Amino acid sequence: MFSLPQLEAFVAVAEELHFGAAAERLNMTQPPLSRQIQMLEKKLGAQLFGRTSRKVELTAAGATLLPRARQILDMCIKTDLDVRRVSSGQAGTITVGYTAIAGHSALPLMLRRAAENMPRVSFVLRELVSTDQMDGLVKGNVDIGLLRPIVARPGVVSRPLMQDRLVVALPEGSSLLGTMAPRNGEPLPLGFLDRLPLLMYSTKEARYFHDLVLRLFASAGAHANITQYASQVPALLAFVQAGLGVTLVPASAMAFAPAGVEFHEIDGRNGVQELNRVELELAWNEETANPAVLRLLELIKPPAGDGIESPGGA
Template identity: 85%
Template sequence: MTQPPLSRQIQILEKKLGTQLFGRTSRKVELTSAGAMLLPRARQILDLCIKTELDVRRVSSGEAGAMTVGYTAIAGQSALPLLLRRAADSMPGVSFMLRELVSTDQMDGLVKGSVDLGLLRPIVARPGIVSRPLMKDRLVVALPAGSSLLGGMPIKEGAPLPLGKLDRLPLLMYSTKEARYFHDLVLRLFASAGAHANITQYASQIPALLAFVQAGLGVTLVPASAMASAPAGVDFHEIDGSHGIQELNRVDLELAWNEETANPAVRRLLELIDSEGLGVSDSAGSSASDPKGLAASEPDS
């Protein structure tokens, strides 16, 4: 800028602030006390303008911002840490707000916009909500350790257990409202094995069901991935695969979001998962994938 327009800009600024910023003599020009106070703040303002422009661009591209992630209790011990680790590596500027919610509450949050991304079980779809497979698991039998519920029948810990052996035993069951997915799956498995489901307690969360088992109140079926964080005093057994149960015994975890989301970080994270997956092996030890390269399978424990 040449001298004349520079002088005019200084005069305009001094008039706006109502004070003189420069002391001028025929020999020199120097800052007044007011000008000396303004100088560092002016530099901060300019720096903030530049930073704001960069931040706005980063948020619009999904490189920065915030995201609310809903997850089930068991997903919080398996899929969620993997998802956060991958996001931290590739999206360090995005902060995550985590909310542990049952699948139905996550779906409500996705519809209302209070949840950006959900890690939930397959439930009845809602208009505008998109989901895709994320991980696969299976159910296993959870029994009180050293329990006589099986009538003294000796069975090696971890050995496959026919569901027929659970016929009419006190069954700790999933809530029909908050955990309908697991409730219906357990009933289908019992029906396939010709076993009567003698339901004595209901709970919406897997940790609560395992607490009932630990207290010796009955048996239940939980995802295999829950074994890693199970309380002491609970034994687990694989479900015997006869009667076609092996094909029926499949537990899915899905990634869901609102297709009208205005959060660029959601789109960026989905692209990241599409391109790189979560790097988890399926129960057979091979890499799992779906047509979009997203699905993987939860570890056996």
């Protein structure tokens, strides 16, 4: 089999049609260049150049080889560049898991940052609840997770990415609150939701939100009258839209809420304000061998840096 140096020598002579000029172009002397051509002709069993004292010409065999030799050399250069880009994290593929809310807040900001700094990296996006993301990070099916703080798994590390807060979602124009309904723009004390039908987060897929809502109700001295469960915010908002009750959702969910749902800030008295903090974390497997993941982690900073900011305050 012929070698790349032999093809490089052949292309140089074929384009220059002069051994001296080709040797100068390749920064070598003429005798080793001639030997490369001779070895190539021997390997192929064909004469590639017609030589006289006055000129060098391509034979029919040489003319056939030239475009293919150029393609081979171009492919080698491209392959070398692609491998270097993947190795440095400038190219490759990253699988990102994200929650429904993160898909409307942190994810677009992260993708925009990556597009500006890692334009040759491709992304595979998978909407998953936090527990499924954690499973994917452990198994290697997910490279980066945008998830809620849950019980840590060995080998998975995370850091804060974004803060949000919960707000109350009610059916628009609902009489559920009766005379206690606050005026437009006024915060709503959670005590007003005492024993109202509460649309709640699943204990399995959305334990983080489930426990946070219960803590908020307890701090306000309100009874959580749970009537429906769902694992994702859009499903809970669909229940609210249907008039089946009230729920608490991240403030960032207001940007994609369906018609027929109104929102109220939660009254922050009695320690509720200190509890009402929704965290989103950036998680990855500490043993990842994907250079693009490591490069992305360098680009996405914690909230204290110049990274992704809170969409609606803390």
